[in-house]
Amino acid sequence: MTGAGAGTGGAQAGSRRDPGRRRALLEAADRVIQREGPEASMAAIAAEAGISKPILYRHFGDKSGLYQALAERHTRKLVEGIREEFSRVGSVRARTRSTIETYLATISANLHLYRFLMHRASAEDAATHSAMSTMIRGVSRELAEVMIADAGMTGPAERTRAYVWGHAVVGMVQTAGDWWLDHADEVPREAVVDGLADLILDGLPAVAAEGRVLELFRE
Known part of the structure; x- marks a missing residue:
C-alpha cells in the first residue's frame, strides 16, 4: 500500500511536468480499448505504450487513476458536445433532436470506450462510478x-418538476442509447432520435397541470 501511495504522488507530479507523456499514454489506452473492447487489459495498454505495467501505474497512481483519467478525458468531450447542441438558437424540438443525435452518434462512434467507462470501469472502481454519476447528474441539472x-417554470412546484424531468430525461436517453447500441443493425439511429424526441416533447407536456407551460415544447 505504501508503494501505491508513493506512486500516486509521483504520478501527479510527473503529469504536471510532462502532460504530453500523460496524453500519449491515454491515447495508447484509447487505441487498445477501441481495438480489443471493454475487456482490454492493463498489460495490453502498457505494451501499446511501450512501457511496463508498473510504469503505467506510476503515471496514474494505480488502475483507478487511469480509469478516472480516461473518464474525465472522454466525458468532458461528450458533455461539451451536448451543451453546444442544446444551447443553439432554435426551437426546443430542433435542439432536443440535435442533442440526442449528438449523444447517440458519439457513443456509437466510440462504442468500446463507452462500454469500458460506463460498464467495466464503473463496475470495478467506485471512484470512477462516482465520477460518471456526477457527470450524469450535472447534465440533468443543466437540462432542468x-x-x-425556456418554459418559465418559475414556481416552486414547477422548478421541482423541471429537476425531476431533467434527471428522468437524461436517464431515459442513456438507457435507450444502451439498448440501441445492441440493435443498431436493426434500428436506424434517426428512429431512436425521433422516438425519444416525441416522448420527451409530447409525453412530458401531456402530464403538466398548466397547459400554458408546455406550449413552448411543441414548437
Whole structure:
C-alpha cells in the first residue's frame, strides 16, 4: 500500500511536468480499448505504450487513476458536445433532436470506450462510478435549468418538476442509447432520435397541470 501511495504522488507530479507523456499514454489506452473492447487489459495498454505495467501505474497512481483519467478525458468531450447542441438558437424540438443525435452518434462512434467507462470501469472502481454519476447528474441539472428558463417554470412546484424531468430525461436517453447500441443493425439511429424526441416533447407536456407551460415544447 505504501508503494501505491508513493506512486500516486509521483504520478501527479510527473503529469504536471510532462502532460504530453500523460496524453500519449491515454491515447495508447484509447487505441487498445477501441481495438480489443471493454475487456482490454492493463498489460495490453502498457505494451501499446511501450512501457511496463508498473510504469503505467506510476503515471496514474494505480488502475483507478487511469480509469478516472480516461473518464474525465472522454466525458468532458461528450458533455461539451451536448451543451453546444442544446444551447443553439432554435426551437426546443430542433435542439432536443440535435442533442440526442449528438449523444447517440458519439457513443456509437466510440462504442468500446463507452462500454469500458460506463460498464467495466464503473463496475470495478467506485471512484470512477462516482465520477460518471456526477457527470450524469450535472447534465440533468443543466437540462432542468434550461427547462426552467425556456418554459418559465418559475414556481416552486414547477422548478421541482423541471429537476425531476431533467434527471428522468437524461436517464431515459442513456438507457435507450444502451439498448440501441445492441440493435443498431436493426434500428436506424434517426428512429431512436425521433422516438425519444416525441416522448420527451409530447409525453412530458401531456402530464403538466398548466397547459400554458408546455406550449413552448411543441414548437
